[in-house]
Amino acid sequence: MRRMTARPANAHQARLLRLLRDGGAHSRAQLGEEVDLSRSKLAVEVDRLLETGLVVADGLAASRGGRRSHNIRLAPHLRFLGVDIGATSVDVAVTNAELEVLGHITQPMDVREGPVAVFEQVLDMAEKLKASGLAEGFDGAGIGVPGPVRFPEGVPVAPPIMPGWDGFPVREALSQELGCPVMVDNDVNLMAMGEQHAGVARTARDFLCVKIGTGIGCGIVVGSTVYRGTTGSAGDIGHIQVEPDGLPCACGNQGCLEAHFSGSALARDAEQVAREGRSAELAARLAAAGRLSAADVAAAASGGDTAALELIRRGGRHTGQVIAGLVSFFNPGLVVIGGGVTGLGHNLLAAIRTQVYRQSLPLATGNLPIVLGELGPAAGVIGGARLISDHLFSPA
Amino acid sequence: MRRMTARPANAHQARLLRLLRDGGAHSRAQLGEEVDLSRSKLAVEVDRLLETGLVVADGLAASRGGRRSHNIRLAPHLRFLGVDIGATSVDVAVTNAELEVLGHITQPMDVREGPVAVFEQVLDMAEKLKASGLAEGFDGAGIGVPGPVRFPEGVPVAPPIMPGWDGFPVREALSQELGCPVMVDNDVNLMAMGEQHAGVARTARDFLCVKIGTGIGCGIVVGSTVYRGTTGSAGDIGHIQVEPDGLPCACGNQGCLEAHFSGSALARDAEQVAREGRSAELAARLAAAGRLSAADVAAAASGGDTAALELIRRGGRHTGQVIAGLVSFFNPGLVVIGGGVTGLGHNLLAAIRTQVYRQSLPLATGNLPIVLGELGPAAGVIGGARLISDHLFSPA
Incomplete structure (x- = not known):
């Protein structure tokens, strides 16, 4: 199946995609209540999103009087990879576009072995998730590392407990290996985003x-x-x-x-x-x-x-x-x-x-x-999926 | 002279007013470079601002080829009052809409005398500034107090060094006395805003x-x-x-x-x-x-x-x-x-x-x-003027 190639064309489309990510399927009427758009303008933006394949019409929405319409939801084949690299273990999970965890693997790992060895293991774990039939490929990946990150470039900076990682182009390297967009952040920020999306925050x-x-x-x-x-x-x-x-x-x-x-x-x-x-x-x-x-x-x-x-x-x-x-x-x-x-x-x-x-x-x-926190080790991987979805669900 | 009654009607007008506040007079061409508006849409918004009296056309802009146009600037009669209440002294200043200090008075004061006595003194100082010919009235006032403030309501909350001030409706009371909109904040936030507007930050x-x-x-x-x-x-x-x-x-x-x-x-x-x-x-x-x-x-x-x-x-x-x-x-x-x-x-x-x-x-x-800091005691009063101007230069 083809992977996500389109990005929202404007801020309205980005907002609609995030609403569908955070709240699941919506009828057009429900979307209209949440965004500040005229009915005709909303219809145009939804139709454009349907054309890109990022969203699909799916099932009939509950009747609110008048003609029943289809629910709009994010394309069910979209897949995000969340990777949470700790000091002594690594979590890798695959989510759908609503950031629901479809599969999650944890393995022991020593971050001091350096980025090459660690990413070999991460890629191997990602392949396992694919082999289990949960994903045919990934539309984007969010990675957390246990140290400070120069965020725009996705590069660890002088990370005290990660010898060998200083300046390693994590974002660029993993993006090439995975063949999809990648964002990199500190593991603690990922945990915060995870708890914000699906946990106690x-x-x-x-x-x-x-x-x-x-x-x-x-x-x-x-x-x-x-x-x-x-x-x-x-x-x-x-x-x-x-x-x-x-x-x-x-x-x-x-x-x-x-x-x-x-x-x-x-x-x-x-x-x-x-x-x-x-x-x-x-x-x-x-x-x-x-x-x-x-x-x-x-x-x-x-x-x-x-x-x-x-x-x-x-x-x-x-x-x-x-x-x-x-x-x-x-x-x-x-x-x-x-x-x-x-x-x-x-x-x-x-x-x-x-x-x-x-x-x-x-x-x-x-x-x-x-x-x-409510999510335990799932917080980091959900946060990773959230990180990359925030990026992909922004105007190109 | 009539005081400011209009507020910007939309976010574009608000942005234009803040540009003129922070950067002084601009030609229409310069404004066009700083806001993301078509030439015709910009002309409409500037004309509407001219109609409200918030801005004026003033002097010919430098020629950039073609017909020379007038500079646009904030109305020169606009006046803001900045008040910085400390523990042992009070600063009161009047500024123009570009937040330039036109007059500034400092007096010793004991905040423990309570809000009624302190505001009597503040109003007296404001009258002095008017009497000196610097202002006929005030279009808005920003007040700093040395303690925490419930910001939306402009009310001090449990301020440790301000007995008698807890819950006093500073914003409402001063707004009635001065006959203009008032915003209240912690004195330290005012200092930060002052140094940000005109100082080292x-x-x-x-x-x-x-x-x-x-x-x-x-x-x-x-x-x-x-x-x-x-x-x-x-x-x-x-x-x-x-x-x-x-x-x-x-x-x-x-x-x-x-x-x-x-x-x-x-x-x-x-x-x-x-x-x-x-x-x-x-x-x-x-x-x-x-x-x-x-x-x-x-x-x-x-x-x-x-x-x-x-x-x-x-x-x-x-x-x-x-x-x-x-x-x-x-x-x-x-x-x-x-x-x-x-x-x-x-x-x-x-x-x-x-x-x-x-x-x-x-x-x-x-x-x-x-x-x-670069501004000394002027930081707080400039910050007060900035606070109220941020409020007034927002869509109504």
Whole structure:
């Protein structure tokens, strides 16, 4: 089947495509209520979209009196690829044009192997999704990487945990390999877009999405649009200082949030607790596996292990300290917590909330929900599909 | 002379009015280059604006071949009032529609006297400006107050240093007294708008404007527009923690930035230094005046007083610590430092810069200027005029 070649010709068509993406099939009358166009002008734009093949007429709309008309929906054969590259794993999913996940594969992966090896694996996973019959090809792909990205060019810039990726032309290279348009962004921004499209942030205009995985980052959404900053490094909160004379950090400073709490800091601290004999549960897990991860701490804590619980609470306090400052500064309508360590669940959330509600001013926290993300690892891949669809559903 | 009664009828007219405000007189040809309108459509919109009296044809434009045309400019009789209410003083200025300051009065004032007394003084100052022949009346006024504002209604909300102002309908009350439209905002946002319109931030899209006066606040500009947050408290950085077990703050927490550095904290610390005999200069000033202010510290420092210099450096370090976190989070293109304590000048700036460049990641600070504001006390009143003109030069 031919892939998407057309793009919306104007802002009205772009708006119609996004309405159909976010709200599914609409009758012409329903579309008319949502866009500011005369009936005849709307008919012209819809007919043009039908001609391009981007939308189809499909099924009869419910009668509203008068002649029944066909529903309009996005072409059912359109397929987007969402790719979320983490530090230690990669998620690849295929969605339809309404960004519903049709298939989703997760595999372990080490980002430090560099872009060539990682993309070989990603392409292999994409082929598997095709082979399963979910897609004949892709109309576009959105990729997230765990570091800052020069957004217009889709190139990682000085990413601290991604040696070998600095300046690699991700967008250009993957676009050639996949044969479709590609957009690249920071993984945290993808998570924010995913939760905005299909998760807990659906109705939020201005919100923060804090991802705690191997590192810690923050997606910033202003007026329903991701804010990326002047050089694409906005949201890089892992190196905000939480302890004036704290632990040394890989960045060269002392007391950074990431040095005190993140997936890797938590594993390090848990191993120390185990070695010092302060937790029989963690010691047993360390003896069995040779190393510990955030998941071990989560499991120990859910079994009531006090040392594990204290590690989580201390991490939550440090994270909450940084979020408290961001809440005072940014006055968001919602804070979403996501990423690998959300397995730590409500113990972590409670510690973060306590710190924020104690430390930020009441005016900023009065109606501020602080919640876990709803989508888990699907947030990043849905965000990837959203990223490329935002691009493709814009005037050419 | 009759006051402004018309408003732009559509987005094109609004855009034309803002172009004339920001760039002064334009020929029709120049306007055509800046807006995306056909020649005939542009002529229609300009003619309609001429009919409303908002713009006038004035002087012959430079010849560009062919028949010479008249320049178009904003009506010269339009007058805006900018009011910047601080904790201890008030600035009132009158501008023309191009936001040039025609007259500017500053008076001492105590915001704690409450809105009725303060507005009596403001109205009196506005009358003085009228009496001097600069204005026959005002077409609109923009007011800044030193606390959070519920922006759409123009009402201060729980302002910590403004007892008696909580919920006072500033916009409505002043609009009745002045007989013109009024917009109200936080004083820090006004400063940011002033520096954006006529000061050091003229070309910045995403920037922060940190005002250090009696308290400390931050104006946030995203995509050339002030970002106010979900409840209007964005930029409230004075209560971000800088010392985990630091000084008690009026807000009930410990170690807030404002508890350690601000105009009032500096005065307090300077008096302590004087009393402890650590600075002959500050002791002499305290004996003479009975109290000290930031200006005394500035004067002592410029005379080489080491205790005064150390107070400034310590304040700069604390401020820089908070700004470093904001820079990592927000990745701005520019940071402007303004407010009363900019009399501390380059000693303060140097301490702030050192801390930010040391503590934020290189990607965020690589091309980041940190500079003093250019406009001094004029920033707030120009920002007030800009605020109301943005409102009036929007489609009705």
